[in-house]
Amino acid sequence: MSTTRHELLTAFDLLLAPERFKDYGPNGLQVEGRTTIRKIVSGVTASRALIEAAIHADADAIFVHHGLFWRGQDGRVTGWMRQRLGLLLGDDVNLFAYHLPLDAHPELGNNAQLGLQLGLVAHAGSAGRFGEQEIGFLGAPEDGATFTSGKKLAAHVERVLKRPVTLIEGQRPIKNVAWCTGGAQGYFEAAIAAGADAFITGEISEPQAHYARETGVSFLACGHHATERYGAPAVAAHVAAQLGLAHEFIDIDNPA
Template identity: 50%
Template sequence: MAIALSTLVEEADRYLTAARIQDYCPNGLQVEGRPQVRRIVSGVTASQALLDAAVEADADVVLVHHGYFWKNENPCVVGIKQRRLKTLLNHDISLLAYHLPLDVHPEVGNNVQLARVLDLIVEGPLEPDNPRSVGLVGALAEPLAPRDFARRVHEALGREPLLIDGEGPIRRIAWCTGAAQGYIDQAVAAGVDAYLTGEVSEPTVHAARENGISFIAAGHHATERYGVQALGDYLARRFAIEHLFVDCPNPV
């Protein structure tokens, strides 16, 4: 079965309320391909490896979290940008990308999907007074020592995380997928025992140690694999089309 590209894009935009969210890149259809869609290939980032996999799979649409045309990037179509766009255009494949709308969505969002994978109980937003809050606060069903929780993360995500051990047991936890280490101050203010995100920077280590909380950097790519899969599955069910997730390994 095939559906119109315009119908797929309209539904994805509506479902994620993409127009309401101010972002660092355009959300939605970034590159237009053939007008009919039978197969979606999804991935975290629209890298050349993912595009090549989409060509091999005879995809009509590539659906990603990290697309193109970021603010302040060089707008010239040269180098890897030229090669990536050439691949899409030569094979008549559309690129559909959602950044912050896919982080914050309450059903298929990266943060709520990571909670499902790690068996975390969602209590509410990391910043209750911020309508654009992307992080979440919640709890573990049973307290765990930081090293035991890090082991759970390793087993669930298939990547050994960096752990700054706060020593005390983890009962309440805050998390925000991707490059959100800067939210550690909000996590401290929320009174949690641990903060989990994708990346780490040098000041984050000191902030965790001096505030007495555990910090887990589980990988930007590893923590953001699940939202795009859930969105692709939703669209596939909604329109009776095919969806294939392709995981292009990334150690960061």
């Protein structure tokens, strides 16, 4: 089966509601390709490696979290940008990218899907959200358990994500867990204010270690890419099933 580029864009927009968000770059169709869509490849970042793999997989469209264009970016089409655009335009492949809307979707987004992987359930309603534009999630383990330490939580996250975690351990037993995927270390203060005993994100910067030590709230940096591997395939698979399209997730390894 097939659909059109316009119908695919409409389906993504209806699901992710990008108009609700003030973002760092354009959401939606970033590079226009062929009109007829039969197969979507999803991935985290529109890297050259992903684009090449998608072309090899006979994709008509690529769906990612990190697109090509960002606010304040140098607009010249040279170097890596020329290479990526050259591949997309040369093979007539569409590129769709959704940043904050993909983080925020309550069931299929990066935060919802990371919570699902880790066995965390967000609190109901507004109590389960925090931070700017309510991107962050706040909840607890689905079985009602309490992690007795930050080390226990970090070991659990490492088993699930299959990668090391940078832990700044607090002193509190962990009942409430806040999480926000990717480079959301700046949400730590909001997570503390929201009542979190631990905060899970992708990256750490210098201030967060001090905040964790001074407040007793554990901070876990689990990898930007590692925490954002789940939203793009969930959304793309959902829309592909809705429209009768083929879908394939291609994970390009990234240690960050």
